[in-house]
Amino acid sequence: MLLLLLLGFSFALMILYYNVSLIVSITKSKKAGKMTIFFEKTESIKEIKKMVNGNSVKLQIGEESSYAIIADATEQIKISSESLKAAYNKVDEGLATGGRGSGKRQTMGIGVEGSFSTLLRPDMGLLLKLLLGVEGEIVDNSDGSYKHTFTAIGTGLNDSLPSASIRVDRVVSAFVYNGCKVNQISFSAAAGDYVKADVTIAGRTESAGTLTAGVSPSPRKAFRFAGGKCYKGETEIADITSMTVDYNNNLDSQTQTTSTGDYYAEPECGTREISTSLEMLYSASVEAIREAVYKTDDTFSISLTFESDEEIAAGVPYSLKISIPCCQCSEADANMGGLETLKQSLTINAVDNLSDELITFELTNDRATVY
Numbered sequence: 001m002l003l004l005l006l007l008g009f010s011f012a013l014m015i016l017y018y019n020v021s022l023i024v025s026i027t028k029s030k031k032a033g034k035m036t037i038f039f040e041k042t043e044s045i046k047e048i049k050k051m052v053n054g055n056s057v058k059l060q061i062g063e064e065s066s067y068a069i070i071a072d073a074t075e076q077i078k079i080s081s082e083s084l085k086a087a088y089n090k091v092d093e094g095l096a097t098g099g100r101g102s103g104k105r106q107t108m109g110i111g112v113e114g115s116f117s118t119l120l121r122p123d124m125g126l127l128l129k130l131l132l133g134v135e136g137e138i139v140d141n142s143d144g145s146y147k148h149t150f151t152a153i154g155t156g157l158n159d160s161l162p163s164a165s166i167r168v169d170r171v172v173s174a175f176v177y178n179g180c181k182v183n184q185i186s187f188s189a190a191a192g193d194y195v196k197a198d199v200t201i202a203g204r205t206e207s208a209g210t211l212t213a214g215v216s217p218s219p220r221k222a223f224r225f226a227g228g229k230c231y232k233g234e235t236e237i238a239d240i241t242s243m244t245v246d247y248n249n250n251l252d253s254q255t256q257t258t259s260t261g262d263y264y265a266e267p268e269c270g271t272r273e274i275s276t277s278l279e280m281l282y283s284a285s286v287e288a289i290r291e292a293v294y295k296t297d298d299t300f301s302i303s304l305t306f307e308s309d310e311e312i313a314a315g316v317p318y319s320l321k322i323s324i325p326c327c328q329c330s331e332a333d334a335n336m337g338g339l340e341t342l343k344q345s346l347t348i349n350a351v352d353n354l355s356d357e358l359i360t361f362e363l364t365n366d367r368a369t370v371y
Contacts, residue, residue, distance in 0.1 A: 052171045057082065059116060060167040060215055063126065063371075067266050068179035068204045071165045073212035075126055077118050084114035084168055084177050086206035110262045111253065112177045112203030119222035120187060120195040122308050122318030125150070125371040126164075127199065128361050130182045131247060133161045133269075135370050144313040146368050150361040152272055160268060161249065166201065169211050179204025181267050183251045187322075190242040195223040195306055202253035202267045220365075223306040223320065230278060231303045232289065239281040241343060243304060245322060247359070248273040274324065274350035274359055276302060282334045282342040290344065294332040299351055301325045312366045319364045324348075325356040 059082060060073030089109035097103045125148050129135050133153030138146050153159045166177045180203035189195045230237045250270030257265060280286055293300055301324060308318035331347035352358055 054081075056171045058169045058211060060211055061126065061164050062167075062212065063130070064163045064165055064178070067160075067163045070176055070178045070207075070209075073165070073167050073215050075124075076211075076215045076217045077116070077124075078217050080117045082114065082116035082168060084112065084116065084166060084175075084201060084203075084206075087111045087113045107262065109254070109256055109264060110205065111264050112180065112206055113201065113253075115198060115200045117196065117198045120197045120306075120320070121218050121220045121222050122310070122320065122363065122365045123218050123220050123367065124197075125363050125365070125367065127182070127185070127197070128363065129371045130162055130164055131185050131249070132359075132361065133159070138368065138370060140368070141316075141364070143316050145316050145364050145366060148363045148365070148367070148371065150363070152358045153269065155269075160266070161251075163266075166203070167209055167211050173208065174210050176207050176209030177201070177203045177205070178207070179266070181251055181253075182249065183253070183267075184246070184248045186244060186246045188242070188244040189223075189225040189228055189306075191225055193225050195225065195228070202251050204263060220318065221308055221310050223308055227307040227309070229305050231305075232293075233301055237278065237280065237289065238285065239283065240278055241281065242277075242279045244277040245304065246273075246275045246277075272350075272358060275330075276304070276324065276327070276348040276350075278346045278348070280344050280346075282344045286344045287334070290329075290332045290334070290346070293329040293348075294346070297328065299326050299328055299353070302327060302348060312364075318366075321360075321362040323360045323362070324350045324358075325360075326351045326353040 057079070058076060059079050060076045062071040062073040062075070064071045087110070088107050089111075090105040091108045092105050093103050095103060125135070128148075128150045132150045134151045136149040136151065138148060140146055153161060161181050163178075164180045166180050168175050168177070180201045182199060183202045184200040186198045187195060188198070225242075228240075228243065230240055230243055249272060251267040252270055253264060253267040255265040256263075259265075292298070303321060303323045305322075306320045311317050327348050327350050329346055330349050332345070334342060334344040336342060350358055
């Protein structure tokens with residue numbers, strides 16, 4: 001018996017050292033009444049998990065015919081990040097448990113929240129439609145190009161932003177997020193970079209799904225900072241080093257009633273907040289702008305334009321123009337923060353004068369149909 005214990009201890013050490021498992025078979029000889037031990041070396045049992053790389057993630061989007069009715073995707077968007085997820089509002093009873101910790105929680109509301117980041121391309125009219133809500137009549141420019149005009153939806157009883165189904169394939173699992181409305185998009189461009197779009201979403205539900213077959217990413221080049229310009233009225237503002245346009249729908253996405261159950265009512269727009277931030281080299285002409293627009297309460301118009309390196313036809317580039325007809329400057333500074341080149345920054349806010357469009361996006365590309 002002592003010998004068996006020593007042998008068992010020795011082989012246990014062997015298992016730890018060589019990371020192998022041993023299968024022990026014990027049989028008794030019927031005639032001699034002796035015990036025979038057989039050992040067989042086997043491979044270590046390990047679960048090998050494949051890591052998922054972010055480069056494998058795909059995102060598709062398609063407009064819904066009615067709110068939260070899952071739609072097939074019509075576009076696949078290349079992304080740099082995404083954070084779409086089901087959001088469960090789990091609430092503690094808030095009562096004494098008579099024990100040492102808090103009590104259980106229950107789900108009180110279910111929705112979808114998150115965002116994704118991408119680059120702005122000349123054929124991303126669907127994103128603009130989802131953001132603003134209204135696409136006007138297409139203008140045929142008679143040179144192979146077409147102008148798509150997008151404006152902010154109104155405040156009437158039947159005015160409601162379109163919704164979309166967003167499909168995300170994270171390799172391990174794929175999901176469909178339906179009833180998604182665009183709450184906010186931040187368009188930004190800095191020297192030596194692309195024009196970026198950070199899109200924030202409010203949605204209804206998450207469910208298992210798949211990508212829509214036959215939908216591929218856009219072949220168009222993204223807009224670049226180098227192709228951008230900014231104008232105050234008809235005068236170009238020179239030497240801009242970065243510019244950002246933030247559009248916020250202020251969606252009411254947390255309204256819950258006795259009719260919605262665990263979910264929230266369809267999100268609707270609140271007050272639209274639109275701001276433009278400009279950074280430019282500090283100069284006498286820039287200081288004159290500060291004197292004219294910041295030290296007074298006067299309103300003025302601004303526009304930003306971006307032209308692509310690609311052309312629809314000879315001499316006809318893909319382009320985007322953002323126009324804000326009535327705005328005011330709310331912040332301006334040109335303070336020294338170090339030994340680098342001194343720069344002036346302006347923050348400009350859109351103002352509703354109740355006569356002009358609040359904001360207009362004009363997208364020129366080769367698409368002859370509405371989004």
